[in-house]
Amino acid sequence: MCDVEEITLEEQEFGKEETKGDYESEILEKAEDTGPGIIKILCEDDVHLLTEDETCLVYKKCLLQLANTSISKMFKVKGCNLSIGNRCESVGSALYIYWECENKHVAHKWCSQPVLNRRLHGGDLQITSAILASGNNFSKIALFARFLKLHFQGTVKFSNIQRTYVVPTINTFWKDQQREIVDQIGGQSIVVLGDGRNDSPGHCAQYCTCTMMENCTKKIVSIITMDKRETGKKSTNMEKACFLKAMEEMQGTHDLTVDEVVTDAQLQIGALMKNRFPDIKHSHDIWHVAKNLGKKIVAAGQTKECRSLIDWSKDIVNHFWYTCSSARNRDRFMEIWCGIVHHVVNEHEWGMSYSSSYFGANQCMHGPLQDEHKEWIVKGSASHKALIQIVFNKRFLNQIHYYLNFRSTGKVENFNNLILMYSGKRFVYSTPVYRVRSQLAALDYNAPMDRETKRKPDGTIQQHRTFNKKSGRWSVTPVKLEKSYEHVSKLMTNIVVARISDEEGMSHQVVLGMYASWGTCLCSNRGRWKHGHLKAVTSIFA
Secondary structure, X not given: OOOOOOOOHHHHHHOOOOOOXXXXXXXXXXXXXXXXXXXXXXXXXXXXXXXXXXOOXXXXXXXXXXXXXXXXXXXXXXXXXXXXXXXXXXXXXXXXXXXXXXXOOEEEEEEOOOEEHHHOEHHHHHHHHHHHHOOXXXXXXXXXXXXHOOOOOOHHHHHHHHHHHHHHHHHHHHHHHHHHHHHHHOOOEEEEEEEEEEOOOOOOOOEEEEEEEEOOOOOEEEEEEEEHHHHOOOHHHHHHHHHHHHHHHHHHHOOXXXXXXXXXXXXXXXXXXXXXXXXXXXXXXXXXXXXXXXXXXXXXXXXXXXXXXXXXXXXXHHHHHHHHHHOOOHHHHHHHHOOHHHHOOOOOEEOOOOOOXXXXXXXXXXXXXXOOOXXXXXXXXXXXXXXXXXXXXXXXXXXXXXXXXXXXXXXXXHHHHHHHHHOOOOOOOOHHHHHHHHHHHHHHHHOOOOOOEOEOOOOOEOEEEEXXXXXXXXXXEEOEOOOOOHHHHHHHHHHHHHHHHOOOOOOOOOXXXXXXXXXXXXXXXXXXXXXXXXXXXXXXXX
């Protein structure tokens, strides 16, 4: 097995590109790109010639027809009376047209793209930037170009540009925006919504992303990505490690005053909050608690004796939501919540008290009931006893203090769905690429926070309806204006500037230290290299 070549899943699907030598070195060996037919971009003042220009899809025969009919008559070689013809040459996604005589004397040369320093074509740099900024994958776009017979850059060139310019620029851009958000918050005490997301649908995740969102502005203030090699190759420990790192970043690096943290009911996070952050209020997401409560009720109603409990599951969960939204202390929570065991048996007033500070008659808080209602549960029946066990579950009641602030991490769940646009669970990325794809999702989420809603010609708000297959309900939501993606334009400009400012190019050796999360996997076995580690390092940036 030591002699078997390792190839990625994308190479199995789309084939492996044959590459010889370094791309940038080969380009430097070509003729000097000078002349009136070549647009050069050598300083920041010329960046707009590339970033603000429009791109068109031109077919080769149409372009050569233009070159043969009118342009060829304009050029002549000094001291040579031979007829002028033209030939084409493709370099990556760029097309060169040479007007030359039969003796190969070049009268004129034209390039379809602006050329940056050290002859990197602007189209190759823009394509790499656009693929990452739009959340696409190189293999799919390359396959699209192959079917269209579109001249396209190779895998090695894409990886080199991505590693050298795109990834560092996106990371710097996110850090700058993160600093702006922290400065806007100032010295205020904030409530943070946190949640973790794994990169795969199973239990063998490679990466975990922990997102921290400020509750008032709903802007992401921290996003941490970790590799399981940083946690001893244990995927179950990644969310806890990400959460701890995110908390330390907010309190240490950004000096934010966190008053409350809202997460799901994961035991590791709860223990960490008690041990490491005892002064910070910890609340649980109400949606997750209500979801688990509904599961318990449905599970209890699977037996024949308790089948009537399933009909009441939705009402019980709604009652829990109402209790959390109304109660602000434990006694008030118990007074409202425990009344459900009386309501389902058609008892709307009861004499006993379920709190320590209130005595006297209790009653339901609803108004007059309609004549038509669902069948009541028989008091003392198996269904009623099963409900009592769920409502008065000791562990559930001991966690009431997590629900009193009535917090929800629903916006963070929405952001986790947005991450799928940039890094789907069915694709594998290297550590730095996965990190910046998560940062791109954060930039996308923070940018259009204040989008206005569309309006009809008569001034009313335009709305659309969606159908939820799980609940079987239709919902109506207002339609917002399309995203402007202004941050993408700034990003692509910064990437071009990074190339122009780079004096070394893409031929330098990769410093593994800049990709910190790989440090734990490079060496093992008392400092000696293992066979798989060398191949991992050589293929990490492919």
